[in-house]
Amino acid sequence: xxxxxxxxxxxxxxxxxxxxxxxxxxxxxxxxxxxxDYLAWYQQKPGQSPKLLIYWASIRQSGVPARFSGSGSGxxxxxxxxxxxxxxxxxxxxxxxxxxxxxxxQGTKVEIK
Amino acid sequence: xxxxxxxxxxxxxPGRSLRLSCAASGFTFSNYVIHWVxxxxxxxxxxxxxxxxxxxxKWYADSVKGRFTISRDNSKNTLxxxxxxxxxxxxxxxxCARIKNIGDVWxxxxxxxxxxxxxxxx
Numbered sequence: 001x002x003x004x005x006x007x008x009x010x011x012x013x014x015x016x017x018x019x020x021x022x023x024x025x026x027x028x029x030x031x032x033x034x035x036x037d038y039l040a041w042y043q044q045k046p047g048q049s050p051k052l053l054i055y056w057a058s059i060r061q062s063g064v065p066a067r068f069s070g071s072g073s074g075x076x077x078x079x080x081x082x083x084x085x086x087x088x089x090x091x092x093x094x095x096x097x098x099x100x101x102x103x104x105x106q107g108t109k110v111e112i113k
Numbered sequence: 114x115x116x117x118x119x120x121x122x123x124x125x126x127p128g129r130s131l132r133l134s135c136a137a138s139g140f141t142f143s144n145y146v147i148h149w150v151x152x153x154x155x156x157x158x159x160x161x162x163x164x165x166x167x168x169x170x171k172w173y174a175d176s177v178k179g180r181f182t183i184s185r186d187n188s189k190n191t192l193x194x195x196x197x198x199x200x201x202x203x204x205x206x207x208x209c210a211r212i213k214n215i216g217d218v219w220x221x222x223x224x225x226x227x228x229x230x231x232x233x234x235x
Contacts, residue, residue, distance in 0.1 A: 040221040042158075049208060049225035050158070061223065093158055097219050101174050104158040 002026050002096050006105035012113040019081040021108045023094035028074045031098065038098035041070055041079045044107075045090040053092075054079065086112060115139040115224045117147070117209050122229030125199055133229055135192040135209030142190040143167075146212040148222065149183065149194050151205035151231075161207070162194065165218060172218075177203075199233045206230050 003026040013019045029038045037057035042050040052061045054070035057077055067082045081088055089112060094105040121133040135147065149161040162173045162183040171183055182195040192209055207229050210222035 042222075049227055050210075050222070051225075052213070052221055052223050055213070055221040095158075095221070097221060100172060100219065102160045102219065104160070106157040 001101055002029065002098065002103050004094050004096055004103050004105040006094055006108050008108060009106070010109040010111065012111045013084045014113045015086065016083050019084050019088070019110055021079040021092050021110070023072075023077045023079070023105050025075045025077075025096055029096045029098035030074050037073050037077070038096055039070075039072070039077050040095040040097065042093045042095060043088075043090045044093065050093065081110070084110070084112070115211070117211065117224055117226035119207060119209055119226045119229035122207065122231045124232045124234060126235050127200060127233055129199055130195070130197045131199060131231060133194040133196065133207055133231070135226060137190045137192070137211075140211075143187040144215045146218050147185070147192045148210050148212070149192075149207060150210050150222070150225075151207045152228075153202070153205040159205075163218060164192070166216070170218075196231070199231075201233050204231060204233045
């Protein structure tokens with residue numbers, strides 16, 4: 001199984017500041033035939049179900065604010081919230097869909113400092 | 114609008130069974146693949162099982178293989194998860210989640226239900 005490791009486990013950021021979450025896969029999730037990274041990011045707010053933010057490592061899902069961006073390739077990926085808003089308090093998960101079983105990171109909790 | 118509504122969770126003793134349902138609406142159910150994903154208390158998300166859109170092909174996480182059975186009834190727009198021989202480690206919030214693209218089995222999840230809680234305890 002591909003192990004997804006997120007860091008940090010939690011972080012506190014001031015409103016309007018940048019938040020950066022890292023995700024590392026135990027093997028490359030870049031598919032050479034289409035040059036796509038099989039990596040997604042989800043946001044789960046307290047008491048809610050997960051919401052898709054990013055797929056193919058950097059493509060924003062429709063309706064997701066532009067302050068959310070994804071980057072990286074191969075085994076190292078980053079989710080950046082450029083200017084943290086109060087409504088961004090949540091747990092964020094990375095997810096690889098490169099092979100079966102699909103696996104998720106353990107989550108990163110983002111709070112307001 | 115797209116809706117997924119899970120039901121069937123509850124408190125059950127180890128070794129007993131439970132059947133979860135996921136009722137779908139707002140889209141053509143038979144065109145889409147829907148997975149079960151769970152989140153144990155204090156832990157991250159874990160993929161559980163998936164069935165193809167026509168119900169013929171099924172895949173399971175090793176942790177539930179041989180104990181859980183996934184199925185779907187396209188005439189009722191409903192996905193099921195039959196859970197037998199339940200263990201304490203199966204305690205979790207169980208979500209059904211839809212695959213974003215028609216026809217894809219393995220891709221990202223664009224809609225999730227609110228989850229149904231399963232607690233396995235004596």
